[in-house]
Amino acid sequence: MIVVADTSVILNLCCVEQSHLLPALFHEVWIPDEVRIEFERLSVHQPRFEGLRLPDWALIQPAAPVSAALAALANLHAGETAALALALNGHADAILMDESAGRRAAQLLGLPVIGVLGVLIQARRSGLLPEIKPVLQRLAAEAGFWLSPVLVADVLRKCGET
Numbered sequence: 001m002i003v004v005a006d007t008s009v010i011l012n013l014c015c016v017e018q019s020h021l022l023p024a025l026f027h028e029v030w031i032p033d034e035v036r037i038e039f040e041r042l043s044v045h046q047p048r049f050e051g052l053r054l055p056d057w058a059l060i061q062p063a064a065p066v067s068a069a070l071a072a073l074a075n076l077h078a079g080e081t082a083a084l085a086l087a088l089n090g091h092a093d094a095i096l097m098d099e100s101a102g103r104r105a106a107q108l109l110g111l112p113v114i115g116v117l118g119v120l121i122q123a124r125r126s127g128l129l130p131e132i133k134p135v136l137q138r139l140a141a142e143a144g145f146w147l148s149p150v151l152v153a154d155v156l157r158k159c160g161e162t
Helices: 007-015 021-025 033-045 078-089 100-108 116-125 133-143 149-158
Strands: 002-005 028-032 058-061 094-096
Touching (some): 002 007, 002 078, 007 021, 007 033, 007 116, 007 133, 021 116, 028 033, 028 078, 033 078, 078 100, 116 149, 133 149
Parallel strands (some): 002 028, 002 094, 028 058
């Protein structure tokens, strides 16, 4: 399975030392150069991400053309637009994205979307992660990753951690 990642999924998993899950779950993880640039900027300018390095397994791809359908969608950042364009043009199996505007855009464009929670659930079910709860706690505490308590309870229930 080939996936294209936006910045947030890789950045947040790196922050809690779980980025190794991505190459274990997916055959290839592609990122556009805009995502690399955003990752590097945040790892310098955001204290909670300070010092993080983009993993070597992230395959940086050249910019892909932005379709008229994608260009017409509002409220997307450069990294989201570039990741969506790469996923569409590269015929990726899914896109890794958490931001709501980007997820809505991906769905409108017919791209399957997987967020951090989806990655963690797949890792748990695949035996790569013994428990999700400690990772969710670290995401909240160290990455500032907000999840609704209802969503957390649902994920823990789905993974048998209630």
